[in-house]
Amino acid sequence: MTSFETVEGQTPPPDSVHPRESSPQAPTSVSRLNETIRDFVQRWNSVWVEGEVTSWNVRGGHVFGRLKDAASDAAISFRLWSSTLQRLPEKIAVGDRVVACVKPDYFVKSGDFTFTVSSMRHTGLGDHLERLERLRSQLRAEGLFDPARKRPIPFLPHVVGLITGERSDAEKDVHRNAELRWPQVRFRTIHAAVQGDRCVPETIAALSALDADPEVDVIVIARGGGDPQTLLGFSDERLLRAVAAAATPVVSAIGHENDHPLLDDVADLRASTPTDAAKKVVPDVAEQRALVQQLRSRARSRLTQRLGHDIAQLEQLRSRPVLRDPESLLTGRAQEVWTLQSRGRDIVRRRMDAAATATAELRAALRALSPGATLARGYAIAHVGEGVIVRDASQAPAGTDVVVTVARGSFLARSDGELAADPGTAAAEAGGTSAEDRRMEP
Template sequence: MPPPSTPAPTPAPDLPARALDTTPENPWPVRLLSSKIEDYVSRMSPLWVEGQVVELNRRPGAGLQFMTLRDTDADMSLTVAMSTHVLAGHGDDVAPGAHVVVHARPGFWPRRGTLQLQAREIRAVGLGELLARIEHLRRVLAAEGLFDHDRKKPLPFLPGTVGLVCGRESKAEHDVVVNARERWPQVRFEIREVAVQGPSAVPQVSAAIAELDARPDVDVIVVARGGGAVEDLLPFSNETLVRAAAACSTPLVSAIGHETDAPLLDLVADYRASTPTDAARRIVPDVREERRGVALARERLRSAVRTRVDREQAGLDAFRSRPVLADPVTMIDRHEELVAHHLRMARRAFGDRVTAASAQVDRLAAQVRALSPAATLARGYAVVHGPDGHVVRRPDEVSVDDRLRLRLADGELTATVTAPAPGTAPPPTPKSKDRTTRTKGTRP
């Protein structure tokens, strides 16, 4: 039922008409502010609102029933009042933890200064609808790339500190811690016990992940919860929680429920463990297996070194057994003989080449001497040069009284032409152009 309306008090003439005009010297009284809030809220229209029921006290025989409706993503809640007949038709469908949508009108109670919803109709959100919403959210987040494989971070081989987010004194915490320490006793844990179901699960788990992610000593974070009904695992498919896990820079392991359970946190986590026990086996190695592996590796290494040494020793023995190593001078002697042989061959070839070249030079020198004019002169011949120095080849090329130069083999002689050679005509006397030239051209 709506709260009883209170007549709005008439502001005193000296009070401000608007809240903006109030001052420390001239404030509004509480009754005036409450009446204005009531007037504002009363003008709001009825609406449908969704949330999770966290408190519901059914009071038999009472005309009004009250419950607390809380947001599934944030720590916010409202009180809802409804008549008994509105709640009567739902039985156990509307109970603490149930998701509901309520058609209500906001109402303000000025005497207590509280705001609550006056429910006119209430509907429980069925499991099928919740699963359909999760599937739609899965497609949206997948389209954003939050589930891509290239976003997955590798888990450390041996984490120094493991961050564990789990329920208070839960079986999941026992499974992770006990199995991890059985495999590696020195592993350290930073445990954050939070609500893992109900309306407080989303903010508490998200805050725990953010806190552990901010610690530099935490190498991997495990979010673990045991099995349960689908409704109990709904917080791990909440968009706020999934985005908080996606923003985590530390490798994150999801170990929610059993192997058949698949909340959205499994898809965004860097590794999805089928159970909390499987998470413990994945985050730390088995010390016994690692020691066995180290021992096996050492034995293989020792065997490989031994085999290599034996093979190299056998090679050295084979080299040492060769004749050349028994008497190393043998190899040098053979090369020395080869060098001496090539040296003899080179000297012989060089001598033959020099002898042949010398004979060829002598032959060419004889040919030059035979063809030389000096050889002809040595046989008694002479070269006659006329007055102008040219070589005289015919008698008619000289005249009487011309001085001739005779070149002999061992010197030169000078001769004068006294008479023309028999059978040759005297050379003609050149004609003068004038008397003076003609007189000078006559011979004595």
């Protein structure tokens, strides 16, 4: 059988609910109704269906997802057991177009209707994923994903702009976690649709309003989790270009950890969840106080260490002999100067004594060779005329004025002529020595 139709004329199970068996006075139970639906659904056969995977969540080794019709918005939920997942020939991801063999299943306890997949194979990319990949390549080529163009998030924003759904869990998470970290944080929140046709225009309008507010330092676009189909608005090209053109830094906090719309790549900062966005945008006051205390402690320790080092150096310098007893250097130098002075004085004295002795010897030698010494022994020098020394008696005939020079002074005499020679004179002329000379000799 290739459809969900039952065999015509088949008898329903004995415990099934018949409309005529229930009434306002005797209603049937919910469990009996669900069991009837389950028994009815279990008679349907498996069917092969083609569609695009819009959700693929792995929990406990099993996959829970959704399959969407490429030509319309019709979708079904499916469940893939871990044993079946291990038999798949290739890896399946969100956005893939697949062909799956499914069998309907109805859960009595929860009243959920889903399809159990017994086989699935990959046939290509889905239309949405293909369009997203083309847009991703285009924006990357234009440089909108370049980290160099992303603006830094301010350390402590004065006002945080928040774009999110009205009365949403994302808004509560951002406010609660931000206020826990920094109680004085202020928000300016603009509510916008976070899915559907109104999502993109309302988000762009809210972004434009917050970007024009000079008090807003950072803008957070937040939304709770959802299947990729509901997050398509945050991969819209119009919204992405508006975020890239904004002057205020934008933080993307869309979905859960595994959700990754294109807004995450264009925004200045990606947060995995709205809670994570609050932690990244607002600093933790306790952490900052601890950091300040740590820095103060490090500065105090460093300053104490530096002062201790300088004090130790000063003590070391003061302990040196030249600084401990500065006069010792002068005393040693003074003794050296006194010694050198004494040596210099002795040397000068010895040299002066030697010079005096030499001078005396020279004086004695000069005196011995000087004519004055001869004159001191009684000799005289006679001069006539213009200082001519009389060496011969004939030079002073009678009547000649003669100047006689003796040891002490000179006097004028007049010659009476030459005297007759006597024996003493003859001996002297002959080179002998007179008796007077012998008396004068030492």
